Amino acid sequence: DGGITQSPKYLFRKEGQNVTLSCEQNLNHDAMYWYRQDPGQGLRLIYYSQIVNDFQKGDIAEGYSVSREKKESFPLTVTSAQKNPTAFYLCASSIILGSGQGEQYFGPGTRLTVT
Amino acid sequence: AQSVTQLGSHVSVSEGALVLLRCNYSSSVPPYLFWYVQYPNQGLQLLLKYTSAATLVKGINGFEAEFKKSETSFHLTKPSAHMSDAAEYFCAVSVDTGRRALTFGSGTRLQVQP
Numbered sequence: 008d009g010g011i012t013q014s015p016k017y018l019f020r021k022e023g024q025n026v027t028l029s030c031e032q033n034l035n036h037d038a039m040y041w042y043r044q045d046p047g048q049g050l051r052l053i054y055y056s057q058i059v060n061d062f063q064k065g066d067i068a069e070g071y072s073v074s075r076e077k078k079e080s081f082p083l084t085v086t087s088a089q090k091n092p093t094a095f096y097l098c099a100s101s102i103i104l105g106s107g108q109g110e111q112y113f114g115p116g117t118r119l120t121v122t
Numbered sequence: 123a124q125s126v127t128q129l130g131s132h133v134s135v136s137e138g139a140l141v142l143l144r145c146n147y148s149s150s151v152p153p154y155l156f157w158y159v160q161y162p163n164q165g166l167q168l169l170l171k172y173t174s175a176a177t178l179v180k181g182i183n184g185f186e187a188e189f190k191k192s193e194t195s196f197h198l199t200k201p202s203a204h205m206s207d208a209a210e211y212f213c214a215v216s217v218d219t220g221r222r223a224l225t226f227g228s229g230t231r232l233q234v235q236p
Contacts, residue, residue, distance in 0.1 A: 011165075040223060047131060048210060049165075049228040065223065068137035097165055110156060111224060 009034045011114035013098050018119045020092075028083045028117045030098035037103045039081035040111060041068060044095040053096075055104055056081055085119065092121045124149040124215045136235045140167035141200040143230045145187075145213030148194065155196040156214040156224065157187055162218070166212065172196060208234045 011028045020026045032039065036055045042050040052065030056075040070089025075081055081100075085092045095118050099111040129144040129158045129223055154173050158166040170181025177189045188196045196213060214224040 013165075041133075042226075047228060049226040050224075051226075052223050055223050099166075110168050110171050111166075113158075113167070115165045116163070118163070 011098060011100055011112060013096075013117050016098040016115065018117055018120070020121050022121055023087045024121075025084055025086050025111075026086065026092075026111060026119065027120075028096055028098075028119070030081045030083065030114060031079055032081075032098075032100045032114075034100055034112060035078075036100035036112070037078070038101045038109075039075070040097065040099040040101075041065075041073065041081070041083045042097045043070070044097060044116075050097065053083065085121075089105060092119060094119060123224050124153060124213050124217050126213050126225055126227035128211075128213050128230050130230055132231045132233065134233040135203045137205055138202050141185075141198070141203045141207065141232065142210050143198040143213075143232065145196045145198065145227060146194050147196060147213075147215045149215060149217055151217050152183060155187075155189060156216070157181065157185070157196075157198050158212045158214065159183075160210045160212065160229075162209075169198070181200045203232075203234045204229065205234050205236065206223075208232055 014029045018103045040055040041053040051067050054073040056062035072084045097116045098114040101109040125148045127146045156171045157169040160166045170179045172179050172189045180186045183199045210229045212229050214226040
């Protein structure tokens with residue numbers, strides 16, 4: 008089955024530790040995205056990538072880093088510089104059409120709790 | 123820059139009643155519009171999308187939405203609510219720029235009463 012996998016489902020970390028969230032897709036999509044979801048705030052874009060070895064900052068990139076070494080993989084690192092890292096993190100992918108009409112497909116999410 | 127406003131963070135309807143979830147967008151260029159549904163602790167699933175082919179768009183699970191340019195709206199409706207429709211619904215907009223990322227509204231939680 009084609010889809011997007013995120014692991015782990017739940018992640019707990021101590022404050023001051025970096026943590027990496029995994030995102031893998033087998034849909035052969037060129038573009039991948041990371042969103043953060045907080046209650047009552049919808050989804051906010053952290054980083055996105057439209058091609059291997061290239062990525063761009065989204066609206067809330069501070070305290071996060073990403074890599075795109077393979078088309079299928081787009082891991083997100085939450086660094087100790089992120090002031091409020093506890094949130095639900097969603098990865099998505101899409102094909103790239105000539106316009107912005109390609110819908111995004113989402114993974115099941117990772118809930119990160121930092122104490 | 124584009125933006126989306128969803129009126130009403132919580133909507134409650136009775137089973138069998140009409141569902142109406144409101145979405146207004148702001149965009150200086152023709153937008154592409156999407157509705158997604160999210161069940162607790164899960165990812166988002168696409169309900170339907172508007173890409174300028176037709177103003178009335180039908181989606182999955184009996185939902186539909188109408189694009190009204192004059193009102194800059196893309197409200198989601200379903201004639202008869204089912205208990206399984208209880209979830210959070212997100213409206214999103216995309217425009218034809220290099221960014222090609224969605225901008226989401228803050229979401230509307232739909233509650234269905236028996």
